[in-house]
Amino acid sequence: MNSASGQDSLPVIRAVERMLPPHYARQDQIIGALRELWATRHYNLERLEDLHRSVRVDGRFLALPIERYPGLVTFQQRNDAWIQVATDLGEQVVRKALDRAGLTPQDVDHVFFVTVTGIATPSIEARLMNRLGMRPDMKRTPIFGLGCVAGAAGTARASDYLRAWKGHTALLISVELCSLTLQREDLSIPNIIASGLFGDGAACVVLRGGECPDAGPRVVATRSVMYPNTERIMGWDVVDTGFKVVLSAKVPQLAREFIRRDVDGFLAEHGLTREDVKHWVAHTGGPKVLQSFEEALELPPEALARSWASLREVGNLSSASVLFVLGEMLESGEARPGDWGVMMAMGPGFCAELVLLRW
Amino acid sequence: MVENELAVLREIRRIVSQELEWEGEVEPTHHLLKDLQLDSMGLTVLAVELENHFRIRLSAEDSVGVNTVGDLMRLVATRAAGEPRAAAGGAP
Incomplete structure (x- = not known):
């Protein structure tokens, strides 16, 4: 059977862009930065280093230079940094994605913004409307809490919208700055694994309704x-x-x-x-x-x-x-x-x- | 069962109930995987906490032949008796 009948009226993924923050740290640099902290609770540090290496990550791009993280102690400090970097990274990735799609910020009808690593009200996509000069009637759906599933789920929800609004353009923006969530004082094994696995980055998908010739x-x-x-x-x-x-x-x-x-x-x-x-x-x-x-x-x-x-x-x-x-x-x-x-x-x-x- | 092994059993019971949220009983005859349903993360947490408490190091070679709580008790008790304790608060 073929589901392609009527396919032309379905939402289309017009462009996808990715953006990484500029501060790269190799895995051994990150281990070096955390080792002293681990030693305050754990005896066999080699085991923890092995855990960090077992996630098969060579390095991560971080929202901030690695030496700035110990200074972020409170939730407010971390979240303030998150808002600043998320807005900057979000702006860059949206500009790149719209360029790739041959569109402008004024062409966007609805933005779905997903994250699980920081909170902001007004949410990040509202701040981007001001920076990018988007239309005041642009609809916004900030989604917090879906976590890792939100890249696929956000694509799905944007597509749901475009099934109703076949002439519209929607953006899915994902900004995740996992490094700014790290609880340095949490020396549990799940947190140590998480500190070895999760990195920072942003992506933007440009989707258009089936009536658009894309x-x-x-x-x-x-x-x-x-x-x-x-x-x-x-x-x-x-x-x-x-x-x-x-x-x-x-x-x-x-x-x-x-x-x-x-x-x-x-x-x-x-x-x-x-x-x-x-x-x-x-x-x-x-x-x-x-x-x-x-x-x-x-x-x-x-x-x-x-x-x-x-x-x-x-x-x-x-x-x-x-x-x-x-x-x-x-x-x-x-x-x-x-x-x-x-x-x-x-x-x-x-x-x-x-x-x-x-x- | 010697006293050292009983101390290890007490610590295993604490880790499994407090850290791994296991609500059932923990006996020396219990199989770590089949009875306590420990997965790789659970086994790692158990090993790390035992290493921290008894100031020992357990290697992959040590785990060969360790299937039950009793096997683990004997291994940790032997190692704790043979490996000198590090100074309080000292890192290796």
């Missing part, structure tokens, strides 16, 4: 999946000093258990099987999550190569990660008309979001 992959369908009673698998405990990470080792296990059932069911509704999917755009998660995806979906060895490369080069960027992979994929020019793709991510809830794409 080339690019169409969003054919989307699927949200919630896994009941999994609230402590991943998330934040909000404490006096900010966001304290909740991260369970059950994440890869859940991915292994459920992603195959959910992907197969989703594809089957469109007359497709995994064999029909040529492009897998997976949230980078971590090494075990990617291995779980590969095993559960029986993917060929190179299917998630871009996700692995992104993890190694910049770390897990939360919601921005899957958009980085999507951007790399589009830039490669690999996809051919008629190709099917699946974008997928998992995040706090615990939940998954699947997006079916067709070129």
